[in-house]
Amino acid sequence: xxxxxxxxxIGLFFVALVMVSPVILFFxxxxxxxxxxxxxxxxxxxxxxxxxxxxxNYLQVFQENNFFLYFxxxxxxxxxxxxxxxxxxxxxxxxxARLKAERxxxxxxxxxxxxxxxxxxxxxxxxxxxxxLGTLWPQIIIHLVVTVPIVVWIMIGxxxxxxxxxxxxxxIDGATPWQVFRLVxxxxxxxxxxxxxxLSVIFSWNNFVFGIVLASRETRTLPVAVYNMLSFEQVSxxxxxxxxxxxxxPVLVLTMFAQRQIVAGLTAGAVKGx
Numbered sequence: 642x643x644x645x646x647x648x649x650x651i652g653l654f655f656v657a658l659v660m661v662s663p664v665i666l667f668f669x670x671x672x673x674x675x676x677x678x679x680x681x682x683x684x685x686x687x688x689x690x691x692x693x694x695x696x697x698n699y700l701q702v703f704q705e706n707n708f709f710l711y712f713x714x715x716x717x718x719x720x721x722x723x724x725x726x727x728x729x730x731x732x733x734x735x736x737x738a739r740l741k742a743e744r745x746x747x748x749x750x751x752x753x754x755x756x757x758x759x760x761x762x763x764x765x766x767x768x769x770x771x772x773x774l775g776t777l778w779p780q781i782i783i784h785l786v787v788t789v790p791i792v793v794w795i796m797i798g799x800x801x802x803x804x805x806x807x808x809x810x811x812x813i814d815g816a817t818p819w820q821v822f823r824l825v826x827x828x829x830x831x832x833x834x835x836x837x838x839x840l841s842v843i844f845s846w847n848n849f850v851f852g853i854v855l856a857s858r859e860t861r862t863l864p865v866a867v868y869n870m871l872s873f874e875q876v877s878x879x880x881x882x883x884x885x886x887x888x889x890x891p892v893l894v895l896t897m898f899a900q901r902q903i904v905a906g907l908t909a910g911a912v913k914g915x
Contacts, residue, residue: 673688673690698879715864717777718780722780727834729785738799738803746793752790753794757786765854780860783855803825803826
């Protein structure tokens with residue numbers, strides 16, 4: 642029996658290693674590119690650890706690009722889209738869960754699976770008509786296409802598991818539906834709200850498709866700024882890798898610190914929802 646468990650653990654470890662190792666390898670190679678001069682980046686055979694570190698690549702990113710502005714734009718867009726998604730998605734998830742509106746839940750899932758480009762063209766024309774182009778509002782609004790379905794879908798699973806006895810007891814005691822939602826359902830669903838918040842931040846921060854079309858020079862977010870660093874004539878791989886790491890760092894740190902909450906929250910919602 643012990644031998645069987647040992648073999649299973651070794652097999653599980655091997656599978657996990659095979660799945661994770663490419664990601665780790667690519668990330669380490671990205672770090673290596675960001676710390677090498679161009680002559681080392683073009684060397685053959687490839688050099689993983691250079692003799693001299695090119696910290697100037699990181700300085701070049703901030704000197705040649707207005708990265709502080711783009712970083713602030715990313716915070717505003719991600720923060721605005723996440724906050725609005727929570728304000729819309731949490732009550733919507735509660736309503737769908739309580740009304741057993743399975744068709745509405747399916748519509749939310751279809752909206753999540755639909756390519757974002759399907760919404761981009763009509764919304765672009767709408768923003769142009771409203772004279773909003775050149776501001777951050779078009780990006781904040783269109784990011785709701787990504788964040789709202791995530792919040793709604795996660796919250797449905799949590800509110801479906803909230804003990805109805807507690808809400809019924811609150812109603813008998815004279816609580817209004819709003820008080821039941823605010824004082825009973827929301828506190829129980831806090832782990833789900835945390836998970837929805839974290840995932841919304843991650844998906845919104847990493848999105849650059851919408852920004853390419855809707856962002857002007859002054860309203861670019863960090864992913865769009867990195868994309869615009871690409872040149873078909875000559876690519877400076879060191880500064881480009883440094884910029885990509887700078888964009889990835891906030892989400893990476895958030896994921897590392899919140900991984901327990903994400904796993905625990907998603908697992909709790911899935912188990913209770915089942």
